[in-house]
Amino acid sequence: MALLQYIVNRLILMIPTFLLVMIIIFLLVRLLPGDPAIAIAGDRASDADLAAIRERLGLNEPLLMQFWLFLTNTLKGDLGTSILMRAPVIDVIMNRLPTTVFLTVYAVFLSLIIAGPLAFVAALNRGRWPDTAIRSAFQVGLSMPVFYIGLILLTFLAAQLRWFPVGGYGETFSAQLYHLFLPAIAVALYTSAIIMRNLRSAVIEVLDAEYVQFSRAKGLPVRLILGRHVLRNALISTITLVGLSIGNMMSGTLVTETVFAVPGVGRLMLEAIFARDYPPDPGPDTDLRGAGLPGVSPH
Numbered sequence: 428m429a430l431l432q433y434i435v436n437r438l439i440l441m442i443p444t445f446l447l448v449m450i451i452i453f454l455l456v457r458l459l460p461g462d463p464a465i466a467i468a469g470d471r472a473s474d475a476d477l478a479a480i481r482e483r484l485g486l487n488e489p490l491l492m493q494f495w496l497f498l499t500n501t502l503k504g505d506l507g508t509s510i511l512m513r514a515p516v517i518d519v520i521m522n523r524l525p526t527t528v529f530l531t532v533y534a535v536f537l538s539l540i541i542a543g544p545l546a547f548v549a550a551l552n553r554g555r556w557p558d559t560a561i562r563s564a565f566q567v568g569l570s571m572p573v574f575y576i577g578l579i580l581l582t583f584l585a586a587q588l589r590w591f592p593v594g595g596y597g598e599t600f601s602a603q604l605y606h607l608f609l610p611a612i613a614v615a616l617y618t619s620a621i622i623m624r625n626l627r628s629a630v631i632e633v634l635d636a637e638y639v640q641f642s643r644a645k646g647l648p649v650r651l652i653l654g655r656h657v658l659r660n661a662l663i664s665t666i667t668l669v670g671l672s673i674g675n676m677m678s679g680t681l682v683t684e685t686v687f688a689v690p691g692v693g694r695l696m697l698e699a700i701f702a703r704d705y706p707p708d709p710g711p712d713t714d715l716r717g718a719g720l721p722g723v724s725p726h
Contacts, residue, residue: 449501453494459700466510466702510704520692526596527691530607530614530680535669537615542623547653549623550630561623569620577613577686585609594688610683618676625668629661636660 464480465472472480481487485496500507506516549561568576585593597603633639634657642652681693688694698704 446498449498450494453497457490457493463510463704466704509699510702512704519695523690523692523695526689527677527680527684527693529603530611530684530689530691531673531677533604533607533611534614534618534676534680535673537611538619538622539669541615542619542626546623546626547630549627550634553631562627565620565623568616571617572682573613573617574682574686576616577610577683580609580613581686596690607689610680610687610689613683613686614676614680618672621672622665622668626661626665629664630657633657633660 462477463484463486464477467480468476485493488496504517506520508514509516509519512519545561545565549558552558581593585591591609592606595606597606636656639652639656642656680691681696683689684691684693685697
């Protein structure tokens, strides 16, 4: 019963947060430069046609009314129709989302491969030069933005050495692993620094525990102690951290997709921003393909 009450309270507290986020998103979109009517009808459309499009799309309504339409349509799952893609926004997002999810999972996998062994090496050599060198290297990686790491990898490994493609997304699974390696490693290098730091601390804490000291005193092999006691207990907090970091990793992939021209949700967002492609509260019968106006054709 207490758990149910806790869940209900948390859900109630989410309502003002949700409204605040929706208000911020709505205002930020409205503050973007450009005119959706011009994006639909083109630069050579007449003023009368542009005014008719704005009227039909509800852009002449008071800002509060526009927000109400935006909020109610979003709650109903209706995100409008993309002017750029000529398709429902939800369909466009769902088409791009698998690429972003694939890239995120790929980055998580690489992060664990990079951070896991190095965290154990650093913990087992606590205070010595391997520990200092590993922590210093990861600190450098942590201080650099993901897009900057991506640009460095793109310049040296793709443009100069030509070991990897500069962008794109393969057709087969192996081709996708190859094309997405640089974007994934760019995200993984940043995330692995966080994972390594957490896992190193957890390993050191477990190594100092009394039951591990007792196992050492009994003469158990180090390999057995690490596998049976240290690894299992140290990974608990790390797995929790990875789960909590997935949201940040997806935001990192959004930036990386733009750098490497990966057709995911991140690149879609950038294309929509530059094209001023936000659904301006269309009614259910609104046709954005020229807004249903005679003489107005989409460019």
